Amino acid sequence: MTANLELSQKFDFAKSLVCSAVAFLRAQMDQPFEVTEKTDFTDLVTDMDQKVQDFLMSEILAVYPEDHFLAEEGDYKQAIGSGKVWVIDPIDGTANFVAQKQDFAIVVAYYEDGIGKFGLIYDVMAEQFYYGGGDFDVFCNDEQLVPYKDKPFSQFLLAINPGMYHSNHGGVAHLAERVLGVRTYGSAALSSAKVLTGQLLGYISHISPWDYAASKIMGERLGYATVTIEGKQPNFRDREFIMIVPKVRLAEIQDILEG
Amino acid sequence: MTANLELSQKFDFAKSLVCSAVAFLRAQMDQPFEVTEKTDFTDLVTDMDQKVQDFLMSEILAVYPEDHFLAEEGDYKQAIGSGKVWVIDPIDGTANFVAQKQDFAIVVAYYEDGIGKFGLIYDVMAEQFYYGGGDFDVFCNDEQLVPYKDKPFSQFLLAINPGMYHSNHGGVAHLAERVLGVRTYGSAALSSAKVLTGQLLGYISHISPWDYAASKIMGERLGYATVTIEGKQPNFRDREFIMIVPKVRLAEIQDILEG
Numbered sequence: 001m002t003a004n005l006e007l008s009q010k011f012d013f014a015k016s017l018v019c020s021a022v023a024f025l026r027a028q029m030d031q032p033f034e035v036t037e038k039t040d041f042t043d044l045v046t047d048m049d050q051k052v053q054d055f056l057m058s059e060i061l062a063v064y065p066e067d068h069f070l071a072e073e074g075d076y077k078q079a080i081g082s083g084k085v086w087v088i089d090p091i092d093g094t095a096n097f098v099a100q101k102q103d104f105a106i107v108v109a110y111y112e113d114g115i116g117k118f119g120l121i122y123d124v125m126a127e128q129f130y131y132g133g134g135d136f137d138v139f140c141n142d143e144q145l146v147p148y149k150d151k152p153f154s155q156f157l158l159a160i161n162p163g164m165y166h167s168n169h170g171g172v173a174h175l176a177e178r179v180l181g182v183r184t185y186g187s188a189a190l191s192s193a194k195v196l197t198g199q200l201l202g203y204i205s206h207i208s209p210w211d212y213a214a215s216k217i218m219g220e221r222l223g224y225a226t227v228t229i230e231g232k233q234p235n236f237r238d239r240e241f242i243m244i245v246p247k248v249r250l251a252e253i254q255d256i257l258e259g
Numbered sequence: 260m261t262a263n264l265e266l267s268q269k270f271d272f273a274k275s276l277v278c279s280a281v282a283f284l285r286a287q288m289d290q291p292f293e294v295t296e297k298t299d300f301t302d303l304v305t306d307m308d309q310k311v312q313d314f315l316m317s318e319i320l321a322v323y324p325e326d327h328f329l330a331e332e333g334d335y336k337q338a339i340g341s342g343k344v345w346v347i348d349p350i351d352g353t354a355n356f357v358a359q360k361q362d363f364a365i366v367v368a369y370y371e372d373g374i375g376k377f378g379l380i381y382d383v384m385a386e387q388f389y390y391g392g393g394d395f396d397v398f399c400n401d402e403q404l405v406p407y408k409d410k411p412f413s414q415f416l417l418a419i420n421p422g423m424y425h426s427n428h429g430g431v432a433h434l435a436e437r438v439l440g441v442r443t444y445g446s447a448a449l450s451s452a453k454v455l456t457g458q459l460l461g462y463i464s465h466i467s468p469w470d471y472a473a474s475k476i477m478g479e480r481l482g483y484a485t486v487t488i489e490g491k492q493p494n495f496r497d498r499e500f501i502m503i504v505p506k507v508r509l510a511e512i513q514d515i516l517e518g
Contacts, residue, residue, distance in 0.1 A: 041413045042439055095440050099416045100458040126385075154300045157358045162441040166424050166432060173425060180301055181354050182421040184443040199359040 007135070010064075011118045014108055015131055017059050018120045021106050024055050025091075025124060035098055044094045049073055052090035052106060060086055070236070072210045080209070080236040081114040087213035092121075093187030101125070105189040109213035119214030121189045130193045133217035138196065145196055148223035148246045153178045156201030159191040160184065164204065170229040170241055171257040172204055178256060189215060192244050196222055202245035202253070204229065209236040215244055225250050229257060266394070269323075270377045273367055274390055276318050277379045280365050283314050284350075284383060294357055303353045308332055311349035311365060319345055329495070331469045339468070339495040340373040346472035351380075352446030360384070364448040368472035378473030380448045389452050392476035397455065404455055407482035407505045412437045415460030418450040419443065423463065429488040429500055430516040431463055437515060448474060451503050455481055461504035461512070463488065468495040474503055484509050488516060 025048065034047040053073045060067060064084070069076035071088040078085050086108060091097050093104035102125045109119040121130040130145075132138035138145045158179045164172050165182060176182050179201055185191050191203040192215030202224075205211075212234060216226035228234060229241045231254050245253050284307065293306040312332045319326060323343070328335035330347040337344050345367060350356050352363035361384045368378040380389040389404075391397035397404045417438045423431050424441060435441050438460055444450050450462040451474030461483075464470075471493060475485035487493060488500045490513050504512050 044439075095416065099414065099439055100453070102458065155358065157354065157445065160421075162419075162421070162424060162435070162443070165421060166427075166435075168425075176421070176425075180303075180358055181445055182443060183445055184421070184441060186416070186440055186442055194359070199361065 007117060010110065011131075011136055013063060014110060014118060014120055015129075017056065018106055018108055018122050018129070018131075020059070021052055021056055021090075022122050022124050025052050025106065029101065042095065044098055045073065046091070046094065046098060048097070049091045049094060053088055056086075056088055056090065056106075056108065070209055070213075072208070077237075080111050080213075083113065085111045087111065087210050089189065089210035089214075092189040092211060093185075096186045103185060103187055103190060105187055105193075107189045107210065107214045109210075109217055111213070116213070116217030116220065119217035121193050121214050121218075123190055123193070128193070130196060130218065133214075133219075133221045136221075138218045138221055140193075140197060145218075145222060146198070147221075148248070149198060150246070150248060153201060153249075154180060157181050157183055157199070158201045159194065159203040159205075161205035164206065164241070170204070171259045172229075174259050175204075175253060175256050188212065192219070195219065195224060195244050201249075202243055204241070204243040204245075206239060207242050208239045209234070212242050212244065219244050223247050230254075266376060269369065270390075270395055272322060273369060273377060273379055274388075276315065277365055277367055277381050277388070277390075279318070280311055280315055280349075281381050281383050284311050284365065288360065301354065303357055304332065305350070305353065305357060307356070308350045308353060312347055315345075315347055315349060315365075315367065329468055329472070331467070336496075339370050339472075342372065344370045346370065346469050348448065348469035348473075351448040351470060352444075355445045362444055362446055362449060364446055364452075366448045366469065366473050368469075368476055370472070375472070375476030375479065378476035380452050380473050380477075382449055382452070387452070389455060389477065392473075392478075392480045395480075397477045397480055399452075399456060404477075404481060405457070406480075407507070408457060409505070409507060412460060412508075413439060416440050416442055416458070417460045418453065418462040418464075420464035423465065423500070428465075429463070430518045431488075433518050434463075434512060434515050447471065451478070454478065454483060454503050460508075461502055463500070463502040463504075465498060466501050467498045468493070471501050471503065478503050482506050488513075 067084045068078035089107040097104040106122045117134040119133045188211035194200045225247045226244045326343045327337035348366040356363040365381045376393040447470035453459045484506045485503045
């Protein structure tokens with residue numbers, strides 16, 4: 001399948017846009033920023049999140065004034081099912097951004113009538129840029145990512161939300177027992193990116209649409225399913241228990257989770 | 260305090276040695292390597308671990324033929340308390356090395372009569388080299404690391420062994436509730452290095468002498484204690500439940516762990 005010219009141009013625009021947003025963020029990172037708690041002290045937002053989101057939205061609207069947004073900050077909560085919708089997480093891994101200045105990402109995904117057209121994840125400090133999906137091959141920087149290669153669970157690492165593992169929510173501890181080890185990186189996008197590169201079997205967490213929208217599109221092209229832990233399609237509205245795992249192992253993983 | 264000339268020369272030798280070992284490992288990484296299970300399928304060793312350890316030991320013996328070793332692989336288990344002892348972890352984070360080819364380190368520490376003289380941790384793929392301790396300032400590459408700066412627990416991330424968190428071993432879940440979030444990186448040395456840079460409050464895991472020997476020396480110079488979760492000195496012999504945490508917060512952390 002070849003992407004049409006208009007969509008290819010939009011993808012090129014998005015790649016350039018995300019690189020500009022990274023430069024914008026890095027230029028301001030050494031200045032002090034304001035940190036605000038949202039629902040509790042572990043749920044943070046900074047004024048940098050807002051500034052990066054504003055930057056992305058204004059650049060998109062300058063070129064595509066009719067497009068809509070589903071974005072982490074503010075009231076931009078367009079339903080994904082109809083129209084042209086950009087899904088934006090200006091800083092994924094905000095706690096890492098605040099406490100470590102490392103392991104956070106700028107994330108953008110683009111959907112038309114509910115169908116993912118391309119996704120982009122930029123690991124800002126490691127300078128790893130993941131992009132593609134839909135009709136586009138998936139790359140990390142200049143290297144094309146290859147589809148999922150099967151191997152035994154015992155040879156894979158798995159990223160899990162630590163609270164879910166602690167409480168064995170959804171039976172994730174059963175799956176953890178079957179793999180080589182468990183990791184927690186504090187960024188949904190970067191954890192998912194490690195799945196896309198084959199460095200992890202999967203990633204399971206309690207996350208929102210902007211956390212999984214981009215990796216879902218890229219993952220579909222590489223053989224991964226992004227579903228709720230019950231195996232349903234995510235609703236692109238609420239925070240849900242979501243996993244990104246190899247499609248060929250999905251049924252087996254669900255069996256293990258159900259214990 | 261200024262280090263004596265002989266020790267400074269030994270430290271320079273060690274820095275150069277670790278860089279050579281990194282080059283040695285990277286040159287061979289694209290070739291296939293053998294993976295062997297030690298105690299179970301999650302406890303791996305590769306022939307690369309053995310090769311890197313052999314390289315380090317032979318280079319040290321060529322210059323310091325009288326020195327002794329406490330090393331992860333084989334029977335080099337010199338007691339730390341007397342004489343000149345090099346503590347070696349040829350590949351810390353072997354599971355990451357095997358499954359991700361990322362997030363692993365070459366680790367060397369040097370003790371005289373039980374006193375840590377310097378430690379070195381090289382994050383091979385990220386090219387971050389941590390070195391110093393004892394009479395030497397601690398650096399990451401060219402940047403000198405600064406001593407621990409206090410802030411509230413709620414603004415810090417914490418790295419914990421995921422099994423300990425799952426089972427609340429030693430009360431680690433009580434501490435996890437007080438911090439911004441929990442992380443798991445799969446490398447004791449690299450987790451400890453993030454403590455030394457101020458990116459984590461601490462690191463708690465079930466580890467062996469070669470896992471903590473280097474970071475303990477560097478940490479002492481920067482205001483961190485490396486102790487068992489009961490607050491005792493590690494024995495440099497067995498695998499123990501060890502934490503590296505800020506000295507000024509040690510008593511409070513122990514109170515929290517004891518619940």
